[in-house]
Amino acid sequence: MNKTLLVGIDFSDCSVNALEHAVSLAEKAEANIKMIWVNKPDNTRNLIDISNEEVLHEAEKRLEGLASKYQPRLKNGKIDFITRKGKVYKELVAAAEEFDVFLILIGTHGSSGFEEFWIGSNANRIVSATERPVITIRGGVDINRTIERIVMPIDSTIESRQKVPITALLAKYFNAEVHVLATHITSVKDVRDRIMEYVKQVERYLEENQVRYLVKEVEAGNISDSVVDYATTINANLISIMDEQEKAASNIWLGPYAQQMVNHSPIPVLVVHAKNYIAGIAM
Secondary structure, three states: OOOEEEEEOOOOHHHHHHHHHHHHHHHHHOOEEEEEEEEOOOOOHHHHOOOHHHHHHHHHHHHHHHHHHHHHHOOOOOEEEEEEEOOHHHHHHHHHHHOOOOEEEEEOOOOOOOOOOOOOHHHHHHHHHOOOOEEEEOOOOOOOOOOOEEEEEEOOOHHHHHHHHHHHHHHHHHOOEEEEEEEEOOOOHHHHHHHHHHHHHHHHHHHHOOOOEEEEEEEOOOHHHHHHHHHHHOOOOEEEEEOOOOEOOEOOOOOHHHHHHHHHOOOOEEEEOOOOOOOOOOO
């Protein structure tokens, strides 16, 4: 049974850009694509005399057009769509559970003149509310780029390593190279040694799964800035992070660093939800 990728569509350039990335991934993963459009009730429609039925009809026509355009590129999968009504992030998260999706892809900026859904807080809300991995893609990212290099920061939190399995899987689909980034935010030896021990565990996992990789250590005053700077320098195509990463001495993320990454990274960001476990490496 094919995996399913869920793509949020609002007909802006950035959401269609996310769809383009989904098509590239679905081709490699032999996956299906399900587009979702959410009819967000808007009181201003009463002022311009546009009914919900008219809006839905126009949306369905555009979704059918997108499905027809991209279906020929999916030799081992199919592309279709669903429509929902309500709050964007709630409906998208509910659909992800309903269809047991493998991955969610969303654009994070851009407006369409038709509706404006994925701007601002929606991306962060979706990432926070779902346990499914999410790839966020800012408008303007080159749709023709494949995944050749993935940057995967590792910090001193136990959860940091939980993103390794899906990162490795995506790397294998594209024969990409994973850059394991040991991110040091302190000079405390015990913390730095713990990070490097985690890196060694990641190395073993990647070797066992025959994923190409290299290791780099960086001193990170601001994790988000340091990771994006490194990813930009090596012309990476994806950054893989957790929705909880370390913040100075604490372990809070979709705090500021994750939000910075999702909102401002010029490179697509894979966000993996941290799961609780008792011991061992969650790989």
